[in-house]
Structure formats: C-alpha cells, structure tokens
Amino acid sequence: MQKRDREATRARLLTAARQRFAREGYDATSVRDIARDSGVDAALIFRYFGSKKQLFDQATAATLPPDLLEGPREELVARMVRTVVDYDWTEYGGEHPLVAMLRSSAHEDARQRIRKEVCRTYVDALRDLAEGEDAELRAELLSAWMVGIGVLxxxxxxxxLSDAGAADLAPHIATVATALLGRPMSGTVDQSPMSGTVDQKGEPG
Incomplete structure (x- = not known):
C-alpha cells in the first residue's frame, strides 16, 4: 500500500509539473507551485526527484505517439504534423511537448533538451528521407516549418492556423514536404486518429 501511495504521489507531481512547465516555463515555475497543485508537501519533490531540474527533466521527457516513426515513408511528414494538430497532449497543457518546452528556452538545459528532441524526433528521420544534396539543411527547414505550426x-x-485541422493542411503538407525532401510525399495518413501518449523510439519504416 505504501509503495502504491508513493507511486501515485510521484505520478501526481509529474502531471502537475508538466502542466506548470508547459504554461509558465521553467524559471516562472516554483517547487511550491507544483507541490500545491499536487496537494502535497514541497519536501516530497526533493525526496522523489532530488531537485527542480531533475523533476523538469523527467516531466518534459518527450513522449512520442507509438506509430509516429512507423508506417509508409511517404506519410511521415503528415504523421508528424498530426502530432501537432490532432494529437491529445492533455498531459502537457494541450500543447506538443516541444512547443511547451519553448517557454523554458531561456534556460540552457531546456535549450539543449529542445535541440536534442527536435533532432531525434524530426531532423534525423527527415534527413534519411531526403533525396539529393543538402539533406541536413532541408530536413532542418522542414522541421522548423512543423515546429512553427505548433508555435502559431x-x-x-x-x-x-488555429482553426485548421489535418485535412485542411493536407495539400500544403504534401507540397512543402515533396519540395524539400525531393521525393513524393503524402499530406494524409491512412490510419485511425492518434490518441494517448507513450514513450517510443524508432526509425522510419
């Protein structure tokens, strides 16, 4: 029972931290804020996580949809855009984790995390799809476009853009992705809607 209570408290703290960091950023969020949102004593944050930074690292660890990097290669960009437009990111205040982390970008650790997650989630996979020269540059340009969609x-x-759904963006996704990657890309995904979050690493199919 004690172990279950400890795990439940830890989970509440992580949920509260995700939402606080997403809304207000690292510097504007205090340990007391998170503890108050969770209904626990602030000392438990240090007991379970060691420090505010370690709590931030765990709370903002990117969680990818299980099928993001799986499926037809020509649908990869459309799947990525759907994580910004249609995916349920309730745990992160309704925003894609990378967009939420931008509110903490004045913090050096947060900038490094954003850079790492953008490269791991977007740039590396897109670079492997790009045909011709300057694959890295074109992959970064396309990644910047998708992150920009989330920011706007x-x-x-x-x-x-706020009112647009994945279907509205589909022809533009196909046009931009095809032009930058130098290969035919689809603007739609032939799958059921994404929902939920799960930690997942993988390579494009």
Whole structure:
C-alpha cells in the first residue's frame, strides 16, 4: 500500500509539473507551485526527484505517439504534423511537448533538451528521407516549418492556423514536404486518429 501511495504521489507531481512547465516555463515555475497543485508537501519533490531540474527533466521527457516513426515513408511528414494538430497532449497543457518546452528556452538545459528532441524526433528521420544534396539543411527547414505550426497554433494563436485541422493542411503538407525532401510525399495518413501518449523510439519504416 505504501509503495502504491508513493507511486501515485510521484505520478501526481509529474502531471502537475508538466502542466506548470508547459504554461509558465521553467524559471516562472516554483517547487511550491507544483507541490500545491499536487496537494502535497514541497519536501516530497526533493525526496522523489532530488531537485527542480531533475523533476523538469523527467516531466518534459518527450513522449512520442507509438506509430509516429512507423508506417509508409511517404506519410511521415503528415504523421508528424498530426502530432501537432490532432494529437491529445492533455498531459502537457494541450500543447506538443516541444512547443511547451519553448517557454523554458531561456534556460540552457531546456535549450539543449529542445535541440536534442527536435533532432531525434524530426531532423534525423527527415534527413534519411531526403533525396539529393543538402539533406541536413532541408530536413532542418522542414522541421522548423512543423515546429512553427505548433508555435502559431498554441502560442500566437493565429486564427486560420488555429482553426485548421489535418485535412485542411493536407495539400500544403504534401507540397512543402515533396519540395524539400525531393521525393513524393503524402499530406494524409491512412490510419485511425492518434490518441494517448507513450514513450517510443524508432526509425522510419
């Protein structure tokens, strides 16, 4: 019973931390804020995680949909865009974790984490798909475009992009992805809608 209670408390702290860091960023979030949101004493954060930084690292560890890097290669960009547009990121305040982490980008550790996750999640997979020269550059350009979609939707809340769904973006996804990768890419995904989160690493199929 004690172990279950400890695990439940730890899970509550992680959930509260994700939402606080997503909304306010690292520097504006205090240990007391997270403890108050969780209904526990702040001392438990240090007992379970050691420090605010270690809590941040665990709370913002990127969680990828299980099928993001699986499936037809021509649908990869469409799957990536769907994680920004249609995926349920409730645990991160409703935003893609990378977009949420941008609020902590003034913190050096957060910048390094963002760089690592963007490269691991987007750039590396897209570079392997790119045909011709400058594959790394074109993969980064396409990654920047997708992260920018998330920023405009979640942070800036521009009206047209905020209201657009994956189907609205599909022809533009196909056009941009095909041009930058130098190979035919689809703007749609022939799969059921993504839901939930799970830690997943993989390579494009």
């Amino acid at each position: 939707r979640s942070v800036v809340a521009t009206p047209a």
